[in-house]
Amino acid sequence: MPLNEFDIIKNYFTDIGPSGSGVLIGIGDDCALLQLDPSQQLVVSVDNLLIDRHFDANVPVADLAFKAVSVSVSDIASMGAKPRWVTLSLSLPKADKQWLSEFSRGLTEALDYYDIALVGGNITQGPINIATQLLGSVEPGKAIRRDRAQAGDLIFVTGYLGEAAFGLRLHQNALDLPGLSDDDKARLLAAWYKPRACPDLGQRLVDVANACIDISDGLVSDLQHILSASNVGARLQLSDIPMHPSLHAALQHDPEQLQRAFELSVTGGEDYQLCFTAAAANKDAVQAISEFTGIPIRCIGMVEEQRGMRVFYENALLNLNNEGYRHF
Ligand code: ADP
Ligand code: MG
Numbered sequence: 336m337p338l339n340e341f342d343i344i345k346n347y348f349t350d351i352g353p354s355g356s357g358v359l360i361g362i363g364d365d366c367a368l369l370q371l372d373p374s375q376q377l378v379v380s381v382d383n384l385l386i387d388r389h390f391d392a393n394v395p396v397a398d399l400a401f402k403a404v405s406v407s408v409s410d411i412a413s414m415g416a417k418p419r420w421v422t423l424s425l426s427l428p429k430a431d432k433q434w435l436s437e438f439s440r441g442l443t444e445a446l447d448y449y450d451i452a453l454v455g456g457n458i459t460q461g462p463i464n465i466a467t468q469l470l471g472s473v474e475p476g477k478a479i480r481r482d483r484a485q486a487g488d489l490i491f492v493t494g495y496l497g498e499a500a501f502g503l504r505l506h507q508n509a510l511d512l513p514g515l516s517d518d519d520k521a522r523l524l525a526a527w528y529k530p531r532a533c534p535d536l537g538q539r540l541v542d543v544a545n546a547c548i549d550i551s552d553g554l555v556s557d558l559q560h561i562l563s564a565s566n567v568g569a570r571l572q573l574s575d576i577p578m579h580p581s582l583h584a585a586l587q588h589d590p591e592q593l594q595r596a597f598e599l600s601v602t603g604g605e606d607y608q609l610c611f612t613a614a615a616a617n618k619d620a621v622q623a624i625s626e627f628t629g630i631p632i633r634c635i636g637m638v639e640e641q642r643g644m645r646v647f648y649e650n651a652l653l654n655l656n657n658e659g660y661r662h663f
Contacts, residue, residue, distance in 0.1 A: 338430040340458050345437040348423070348453060355420060355452025367454035369420055375472040380410035383424075383466040393506070396434055397441030398528035399465065404445035405532045406551065407469035409607040412537030413549035414480075416473035418449055423456035426464035431537040450536065471534075477541045479611070482564035484546035488612035488638040490569060491621055493533060493630050494577040497596065500603020502527030514585030522579070530607040539624045540611055547611035554601040555655055558610050559644060564594055571636035573597045594648060600656060601646070612638050 338346070349362050360368035371377055383404050384390060404421060413515045423442070427434075446453055451469070485625040502523040504510040515523075532549070539546060554576070562569055576597055586593045613621055618634075625632040646653045 338432065343430055343435060343458055347435045347633055348442075348500065351439060351443040351453060353450055353452050355454065358420065358452050358454055361452065361454045362391045362456070362555045367420065367422065368537050369454065369470070371472060373407050374474065376475050376478065377477060378411055378414050378416040378471040378473050380407050380471075380629075381408070381466060382406045382530075383464055385465075386463040393529055394490040395441075396437035397645065398525075400438045400441030401445040401448075401529050403465040403467045404442065404451070404469075405530045405607055406451065407467045408449050408451070408534055409530075409532035409549040409551065411469050411471040412532050412534040413477045413547045414470040414471070414473060415537050415544070415547065416478060416534075416542040417538055418451050418469055418471045418534050420452050420454045420470040421446070421469045422470075423455060424459075424464075424466040424468075424563025425456065426459050426461040428460065428462060443479050448531070449494055464663070473541075475657065479537075479540055479547040480564075481548055481561050483548055484565035484612040484638050485614070486567050486638055486640040487615065489615055489618065489621075490558065490571065490610065490612050490636040490638060491553065491632050491634050492550070492577060492608055493536060493632050494606070494608040495577045495582075495600075495631070496550065496606050496608060497576075497582070497600025497603055498523055498579060499530060499605040499607075500527075500553075501582065501596075503603070503605070504568055512585060514588075516581070519581050519585065523545050527605060530605065532607050533609065533616070533628065536624060536628045537609060537631055539628070539657035540609070540613075543617050543620045543624065544611040547609055550604075550606040550608045550610055552604045553612060554605075554606075555644065556602075561610070561612065562638070562642070562644060565638075566642070567645060568639045568642040569636055570639055570645045571601075573601065573635060573646055575635045576600050577631060577633040577635075597648065597654075598655060600628075611648060626630055
């Protein structure tokens with residue numbers, strides 16, 4: 336029996352993941368009805384993943400569902416807010432049971448992982464397009480914005496950069512790196528297929544960071560948004576960019592390849608790590624957050640009054656022409 340729209344909602348999207356706090360009405364009515372704590376502000380973000388633009392038919396479907404949630408959680412994380420509720424608008428060419436059950440499995444895993452509730456959505460027929468809208472909450476005045484970086488701030492990034500960019504190239508069979516082990520390849524592919532945002536870390540940056548952004552289009556491009564919004568500039572050391580030790584080991588015998596890898600790690604997108612600036616006086620607080628969360632945080636440069644971004648590698652000023660992913 337073919338599935339209709341209501342069967343799909345009932346079988347694959349109802350009663351999955353946490354039921355969530357503050358959900359007065361979830362899936363089933365015209366709107367979700369959510370109770371926000373009176374002392375909190377609402378933080379909202381929407382993103383979509385479109386077939387043949389953001390992914391292709393060879394990407395594991397469960398991972399795709401997980402990623403759709405992660406990319407939205409990442410935005411909420413960058414504001415220092417707590418992700419709470421999500422809606423999902425799904426466009427599908429046909430009601431394929433296997434696809435839907437894999438998608439539902441990955442979605443459930445993400446809802447559990449981030450402890451968020453799926454409170455509504457929509458289904459329509461068309462090329463695969465997955466839109467996730469994330470709603471989160473933050474204490475009034477505490478959201479971390481892009482436009483508050485100060486000259487003299489240190490610039491930090493979480494995790495390792497470039498993993499997803501290498502993963503994408505592996506997926507496309509466009510990476511020729513003989514030194515990579517099977518474990519490395521699996522890790523790089525997973526970084527692109529199934530990124531994990533770090534909202535707990537983001538919430539701990541409230542009162543510590545001055546400005547923050549999540550890295551979706553590449554560090555150079557995303558950090559520039561902070562700098563422009565804050566009317567400041569920056570200096571970066573490319574060799575300080577955190578590269579996974581195993582990737583570094585596979586590249587270090589070839590200095591040219593290593594430099595290109597560092598360049599890719601600041602221009603390639605979809606890391607979903609956080610880039611933030613903080614006063615030098617907060618350096619120990621940043622270190623404590625890294626230890627508490629178990630996520631490496633590395634200082635990669637400094638905010639300066641002089642506008643523009645100056646990226647150095649072994650004392651030479653680089654001219655990075657790729658400024659990250661642009662849709663138009
Ligand atoms: P309406 O026609 O009022 O928009 P729908 O028939 O589209 O309602 O959806 C019925 C209910 O199922 C609504 O509560 C809606 O939020 C929910 N819903 C629809 N699609 C999804 C989905 N993909 N995931 C979660 N909930 C969904
Ligand atoms: Mg609808």
